Amino acid sequence: MEGEIFNFIKVWLSVFVCLSYCYTISKKVSKGLSRLLCVLPVVCLFLFLPLDLHSIHLGGVTAFFIAWLANFKLLLFAFGKGPLCSDPSISLGHFLALACFPIKIQQSTPPKPQNTSSKVNPFPLESQNGHIKENPPQKPIEKPKNPPLSHLNGQNKENPTSKKTQEGHISLLNYAVKGVLLAILACLYDYSDHMHPKVLLILYCFHIYFLLEFILAIVATLARVLLGMELEPQFKEPYLSTSLQDFWGKRWNLMVTNMLRITVYNPTRHALVTRGINKKWAPLIAVFTTFVVSGFMHELIFYYLGRLSPTWEVTWFFLLHGLCLVVELFLKAVVFTGGWQLPRLISGPLAIGFVFVTSFWLFFPPFLRFKADVRAFEEYALLGEFLKNVTRALI
Incomplete structure (x- = not known):
């Protein structure tokens, strides 16, 4: 364990x-x-660095962060695109965080321009026919005697701070519930010998989902605390999905x-449209191409985890989902045009059943x-x- 942690720090x-x-x-x-x-040597090095790690958690997370996400961001960076080029004045700390961690800075919506027609003119003098005269004093705007309903009982629906706090509380409760469920899953594994293999696979599905969400949430929290970044969520309750799309x-x-949208989908779609492909077909081809790339990258991550020759089952999983998603998009665009x-x-x-069944397969x-x-x-x-051992050594 100590040797793996040392290699992890070195990497x-x-x-x-x-x-x-x-x-x-x-x-x-x-x-x-x-x-x-100049960037290509770094990209190649990032493909080899995960090979120094052999654990599932440290090696898998490192491979995902640098061999996939960081390399894709660096390739975009080479051409002046992507998150690493979004801010020319970006600091080194923000550059490092955006490059190697799966985080995306939340885009703040610009404030709406205020209507100044009812406000007092900030310039008290105006010119009229070459003469300067003082503006007549304007009547102050009277506030309504009865406050709007949103202000009753101390509540203000327009207050973004209270809304943000409420969302934070919901998020904390969400993670607390999932933490309890993850602990329950760990206890259930003690009885895995008495479970049907398919039931055990279902538990693995939830385990992977909870673990991924916790890892990404921890990274996002560290980035928020240390760098002051407001980050977008990485998962939005996928078990509530209504379609593959x-x-x-x-x-x-x-x-x-x-990341796949920026690096694969958008360039592929643009190239197809430029070459004269029908605009209705170009997005479908770009979607399938995106799933092809995703399949290859997942196959690479699986190689880092197991160091076994690829069987391409994972790639076929994403090819199948890409094909089914293309069919779904085609039906929505051509057959069910009325919004049905x-x-x-x-x-x-x-949708969720299809994900489970194909995952098992x-x-x-x-x-x-x-x-x-x-x-x-x-x-x-x-x-x-x-x-x-560390606790005993410190005590």
């Missing part, structure tokens, strides 16, 4: 050094081919969705082949023992 120190180099060249090398040539586009792992859709009580279980077999579940629980035990 991330290398990551920060490389990204500091990229931050420096952004000030000296113009975007385009020259910057790409809703699941992949609006609810599941939104950082990856956004299945009731939520039917479409929701169908294509996603989990390679996951279980390198014994990810067994290794994960062994790491939990090693972590507990390591923390006990």
